[in-house]
Amino acid sequence: MKMTIHEVAQCLNLHVSTIERWIRQGRIPIQKTGNGYLVNESALKKWAKMYRLPFSMPEKVKSREYEEKPENLLSAMNRGGVLHDLKGDDMETALKSAVEHMPVLSKTSKKELYRLLLEREHLTSTGIGKGVAIPHPRDPLSDTLKSPIISTCFLEKPIDFGAVDDRPVFVMFILLSQSIKIHLHLLSRFSFCVRDNSFVEFLKTSPDDASFFAKIADFEKQLDRADT
Numbered sequence: 001m002k003m004t005i006h007e008v009a010q011c012l013n014l015h016v017s018t019i020e021r022w023i024r025q026g027r028i029p030i031q032k033t034g035n036g037y038l039v040n041e042s043a044l045k046k047w048a049k050m051y052r053l054p055f056s057m058p059e060k061v062k063s064r065e066y067e068e069k070p071e072n073l074l075s076a077m078n079r080g081g082v083l084h085d086l087k088g089d090d091m092e093t094a095l096k097s098a099v100e101h102m103p104v105l106s107k108t109s110k111k112e113l114y115r116l117l118l119e120r121e122h123l124t125s126t127g128i129g130k131g132v133a134i135p136h137p138r139d140p141l142s143d144t145l146k147s148p149i150i151s152t153c154f155l156e157k158p159i160d161f162g163a164v165d166d167r168p169v170f171v172m173f174i175l176l177s178q179s180i181k182i183h184l185h186l187l188s189r190f191s192f193c194v195r196d197n198s199f200v201e202f203l204k205t206s207p208d209d210a211s212f213f214a215k216i217a218d219f220e221k222q223l224d225r226a227d228t
Helices: 005-012 016-025 041-050 059-067 073-080 091-101 107-123 180-194 197-203 209-227
Strands: 030-033 036-039 082-086 127-129 149-159 169-176
Touching (some): 005 036, 005 041, 005 059, 016 030, 073 149, 073 169, 073 180, 082 209, 091 149, 091 169, 180 197, 180 209, 197 209
Parallel strands (some): 082 149
Antiparallel strands (some): 030 036
16 A cells, blocks of 8 residues: 555654665565555564564545445456557557557656656566566556556567566556555556456457447456356
């Protein structure tokens, strides 16, 4: 979850300057992102217990986490849109073309997103196999997003993405979310779709928007039945 430095200090009953110093020194399991801090509650609680520090999550943080309801794939994909025949001779140019055509984001946000996506790919490829890649930044874009986005990007021609199975990528799903929780939720649901080989074959036809969203809606129904 994302918290302010004052909320972190309140959790541990410590002064803000102490928390800031420990973050700089890498002594506390908290990651700075934008104008906030990413906190894994269980990891911080365990760390506090190890150092015999008090730990109490502020009520406003608890309520904020409770209200953060993960969305389904269909709404995130509708928001991100479907892009066809994107040009690109390699991973860098394909990502650049995709980001430039993504809806919702401002010009400044797109420039920052492209940089973050490249940084992520240089760490390890997001090519998950079967010709599919799921590019995403290492950190949530909480400063620019109010809701998650998944942009479906069909490439003009398959490209080498350094995927786990060495197959060239023909479609990218750029996943942007405002929290790690939502990111993992959407990634889990999408992984269910990709495990179905018939879905991958369907993607190879570069379907029109209506057919694509109808297929995603069918998978969502299957997932919802499995959850009940």
